Amino acid sequence: MSVENLKVPSQIFRWFEKMKSNYEQSVQVILKRFENYNEKQQQRIDQSNEAHINSLNQAHLSQSSLQNNQIEQLQSDVQYYRQQLSKQQAINEQLNSRYDAIMGGLLTEKRKDINIKEIFTENDFIDDQSTELLTKNEDHESNDNLSTSEEKNEQQHFSQCIRSQDNIDTEDGEQLFDQAILQRQIGESEQAFVLFKQAAKQGHIKAMGAMGRSFFLGEGTPEDHSIGLAWLINAANHNLSQAIDRVKHFQENDPELYLEALELTDQLA
Numbered sequence: 001m002s003v004e005n006l007k008v009p010s011q012i013f014r015w016f017e018k019m020k021s022n023y024e025q026s027v028q029v030i031l032k033r034f035e036n037y038n039e040k041q042q043q044r045i046d047q048s049n050e051a052h053i054n055s056l057n058q059a060h061l062s063q064s065s066l067q068n069n070q071i072e073q074l075q076s077d078v079q080y081y082r083q084q085l086s087k088q089q090a091i092n093e094q095l096n097s098r099y100d101a102i103m104g105g106l107l108t109e110k111r112k113d114i115n116i117k118e119i120f121t122e123n124d125f126i127d128d129q130s131t132e133l134l135t136k137n138e139d140h141e142s143n144d145n146l147s148t149s150e151e152k153n154e155q156q157h158f159s160q161c162i163r164s165q166d167n168i169d170t171e172d173g174e175q176l177f178d179q180a181i182l183q184r185q186i187g188e189s190e191q192a193f194v195l196f197k198q199a200a201k202q203g204h205i206k207a208m209g210a211m212g213r214s215f216f217l218g219e220g221t222p223e224d225h226s227i228g229l230a231w232l233i234n235a236a237n238h239n240l241s242q243a244i245d246r247v248k249h250f251q252e253n254d255p256e257l258y259l260e261a262l263e264l265t266d267q268l269a
Contacts, residue, residue, distance in 0.1 A: 119246055120217060125209035173204035180210065184219070193220030200231070200268075208235035209243045229261035230268055237265075 180195030193214050199207035208231050214221055215228030229250055235243035251258045 119249060120213050124213050125206045125240075125242060173199040173202035173207065176202070177204050177207045177210070180207070189214075189220035191220070205235055205238045205240050208232075208238070209240050212243065212246070225257055226260045227264060227268075229257060230264035233261055233265050234268055 176195050176199035180192045180199060183189075183192035183195060193211075196207045196210045196214060200211045212228045212230075212232035212235065213219070215224045215231065217223070229247070232243045232247050232250075236247045247258075250261075
């Protein structure tokens, strides 16, 4: 072969090698660009995802904060209404307590009035002798056929006589008590009270009981249960059975009144 014929393949080979090298470099460049593009694209995706995640976190935090504020507001409202409900219940209890106290007081007063009317009668503290004396006087007047007008005149004359302080001072306790009973029978409650008091001051036991009755019922004197019970206690201390029963009744049913009366007993002597 000639030298020229040998040079042609060698040139072709070098050209091929050069083309191969250029191709490889081009491929490397393309791969490098592709890797750079992928890397940048991944970075953009990561940044976008991170931004989205941060946005979601911010939204979650904002929503959580709003919900927490709403929960706190609701808890505050619940606490407020609980306090209001508690205050209202306290007010209701106070009103119920006052109502019960008022109604209890009214019922107590009503029971006291009923009891007082029930435990005192027209013939209280009238002994057998006085009752017998009244009966004899009535029989005697009936037998003598006295007219109604004459009877009234005699009673009025008798009332005028015993109103004299000199007569009251000279009578003993038993006579004063009998006269007081007669005065009460004819409706002279004030004069009867004066006579009962005079007899009680002289130590007449039944007159003490009658004084208690007068103060309880307001006969001939302003009504005063404390003083009335004090007189009954003094009579009970002298073993007057009617007074003992009544004192026991008030001691059990109205201890406050009993203690008030007990402090007044020494002042009545």
